Amino acid sequence: MSSSEADSELIRLTAAELAAKIHAREVSSVEVTQAHLDRIAQVDPVVHAFLHVAREPALAAAAAVDAALAAGDAPASPLAGVPLALKDVFTTSDMPTTCGSKILEGWRPPYDATVTARLRRAGLVILGKTNMDEFAMGSSTEHSAYGPTRNPWDTTRIPGGSGGGSAASLAAFEAPLAMGTDTGGSIRQPGAVTGTVGVKPTYGGVSRYGLVACASSLDQAGPCARTVLDAALLHEVIGGYDPLDSTSIDAPVPAVVEAARQGAGGDLRGLRIGVVRELGGEGYQPDVEASFRAALRTLESLGAELVTVSCPHFEYALAAYYLILPSEVSSNLARFDAMRYGLRVMPTPDASAEDVMAATREAGLGDEVKRRIMLGTYALSSGYYDAYYGKAQKVRTLITNDFTAAFGVADVLVSPTAPTTAFPIGEKVDNPLAMYLNDLCTIPANMAGNTAMSVPSGLAESDGLPVGLQIMAPALGEAVMYRVAAAFEAARNAADGGPLIQRSNGLEATV
Amino acid sequence: MPESTPDPAGGVISRAEVAHLARLARLAVTEAELDRFAGQLDVILQSVAVVGTVAADDIEPTSHAVPLTNVFRPDRIRPGLTQQQALSGAPESELGRFQVPRILGEEA
Numbered sequence: 001m002s003s004s005e006a007d008s009e010l011i012r013l014t015a016a017e018l019a020a021k022i023h024a025r026e027v028s029s030v031e032v033t034q035a036h037l038d039r040i041a042q043v044d045p046v047v048h049a050f051l052h053v054a055r056e057p058a059l060a061a062a063a064a065v066d067a068a069l070a071a072g073d074a075p076a077s078p079l080a081g082v083p084l085a086l087k088d089v090f091t092t093s094d095m096p097t098t099c100g101s102k103i104l105e106g107w108r109p110p111y112d113a114t115v116t117a118r119l120r121r122a123g124l125v126i127l128g129k130t131n132m133d134e135f136a137m138g139s140s141t142e143h144s145a146y147g148p149t150r151n152p153w154d155t156t157r158i159p160g161g162s163g164g165g166s167a168a169s170l171a172a173f174e175a176p177l178a179m180g181t182d183t184g185g186s187i188r189q190p191g192a193v194t195g196t197v198g199v200k201p202t203y204g205g206v207s208r209y210g211l212v213a214c215a216s217s218l219d220q221a222g223p224c225a226r227t228v229l230d231a232a233l234l235h236e237v238i239g240g241y242d243p244l245d246s247t248s249i250d251a252p253v254p255a256v257v258e259a260a261r262q263g264a265g266g267d268l269r270g271l272r273i274g275v276v277r278e279l280g281g282e283g284y285q286p287d288v289e290a291s292f293r294a295a296l297r298t299l300e301s302l303g304a305e306l307v308t309v310s311c312p313h314f315e316y317a318l319a320a321y322y323l324i325l326p327s328e329v330s331s332n333l334a335r336f337d338a339m340r341y342g343l344r345v346m347p348t349p350d351a352s353a354e355d356v357m358a359a360t361r362e363a364g365l366g367d368e369v370k371r372r373i374m375l376g377t378y379a380l381s382s383g384y385y386d387a388y389y390g391k392a393q394k395v396r397t398l399i400t401n402d403f404t405a406a407f408g409v410a411d412v413l414v415s416p417t418a419p420t421t422a423f424p425i426g427e428k429v430d431n432p433l434a435m436y437l438n439d440l441c442t443i444p445a446n447m448a449g450n451t452a453m454s455v456p457s458g459l460a461e462s463d464g465l466p467v468g469l470q471i472m473a474p475a476l477g478e479a480v481m482y483r484v485a486a487a488f489e490a491a492r493n494a495a496d497g498g499p500l501i502q503r504s505n506g507l508e509a510t511v
Numbered sequence: 512m513p514e515s516t517p518d519p520a521g522g523v524i525s526r527a528e529v530a531h532l533a534r535l536a537r538l539a540v541t542e543a544e545l546d547r548f549a550g551q552l553d554v555i556l557q558s559v560a561v562v563g564t565v566a567a568d569d570i571e572p573t574s575h576a577v578p579l580t581n582v583f584r585p586d587r588i589r590p591g592l593t594q595q596q597a598l599s600g601a602p603e604s605e606l607g608r609f610q611v612p613r614i615l616g617e618e619a
Contacts, residue, residue: 107600108599108600109600110592110596110597110599110600111592111596203576203577204576204577217574217575217576218576243584246579246582247575247577247579247582249577313565316561316562316565319558319559319560319561319562320559320562322555322558322559323559323562330536334537337537338602339602339609339611340600340601340609341600341601341602342600342602343602344602344603346612347539350613351612352612352613352614352615353611353612353613353614354537354614355539355612356612357537358534358537358538358539359539361536361537361538361539362538362539362540362541365538367544367547367548370533370536370538370540370544370548371548371551371552371555373536373538374529374532374533374536374538374548374552375552375555375556377532377535377536378524378528378532378552378556381535387563388559388560388562390572391562391563391565391567392559392562393572393573393574394565394567394570394571394572394573395562395565395567396572396573397567397570397571397572397573398565398567398570400573400576432551432554432555433554433555433558436555447576448576449576449577450576475576
């Protein structure tokens, strides 16, 4: 076998398989890392999943894992030696962190995010930083200041967003694992449209320290992978209490790896699965709905009991979200003031600080970020506060109440992850409201803070593109969610004759 | 925020109001951007105004998914950034400090 054939096998393995081979010393972490770096060099000129590739630091980290294993040390974690792609919103002391924005071009943070530090400590190899909508605002990765990422299934289409780079890196076999952040669906919707797995943990389940803030009450970091078990393995590495994040939950990480292994057995008897009546119908692509109905039949065949639940206030979730999120954004992004770090534009040699701020923010921020800052400024201004922000906060309470009632009669809830499959690049970029509708199904879980994930549910009939099934569970209910996801994944793989992602895609024809 | 004046086009936000928002948010937007943003923000605001139709007078607002009040930690000295690290991203620095543009007007 030639080395390129061996490489192309390595990049198609799961993280769990790679870890087993590395820990048994059948293959070195350096070889695995090199195979992925080679793949990135081959396909990323087309995909553009990465904003920064950290070749030397990655190979050094891999060599350190190999040396420890050679010395007889136990692996630092079940994923030690496995490469990972990190969304460019987590601070990294040895790599730039831009959040997809010109205002942070070339910025080298002086510290690691807690997630970054935990990944390093667990022996994961960070391949580089992935593309994203600027400051995580968007559903297509077209709002990156560094150009869009392309969907590996069809390179004329969007990979979802904001974490399109992380999801595309998985679907393009550039990385077996990736990290994302989910404020309104930025992990789950890219997962759905790239045929990968994306998990939004319970709010507070993964530290936000060093995660550049979009909307602090909604942001949550989570794992992205090609399989449910891989996501679970990564979830346990990154999760858990962090005293540096005051909103971190001081409770044990749910036993998601065990749940994923149990779920793969395919027995869902005794579980009640709630079908949310409001998440479907008008605005949904017909074959996305067909895929969803097929998923329901699969879940039923695994022994689950289906119940229909009503969450009447989900209808208002999108509107409330686009008041709460911009309000928090307008406050959080005030820190980009050209004083201590990042871009500084001097409009005239003796310009005042205020003029420098305004000129810098004008030059350094993109349209979507500006729109949301202005929306938030409006919603928080006196005279409008009660009608907009105040009312949205009350709707948030009603959405939480809807979830509480639904979880009274169902163990998990399901819906499509996104209303459509991946749309063509450029189609919605000038129509903000149409773009916002991508997040229709994912936003409620961010508003209430409970956990939710997307798992591949097959390909749409009309366009052959991936569709995602969303599974939602109560706060800290990750175990039951992963169990259902793993059972569903196993049933799909059995029906499809293997994971569909291995049969992708539009990429090989274009590189 | 100035009083909202009825927009002849029937919108909820005028171009002048958007210009005012941009000033408040320290965004030196161009005239072309104002034209574009005014229309887009008007469409978005008309859509999100639907929250006003939800009956919620007696509902408590939620600002945060996790009901937290104060979170305390022991008051212990721990390492922080060095001066050099803190200044590493500064656009300009002098004598170990951030150098910033003047903050007062000429007359001050």
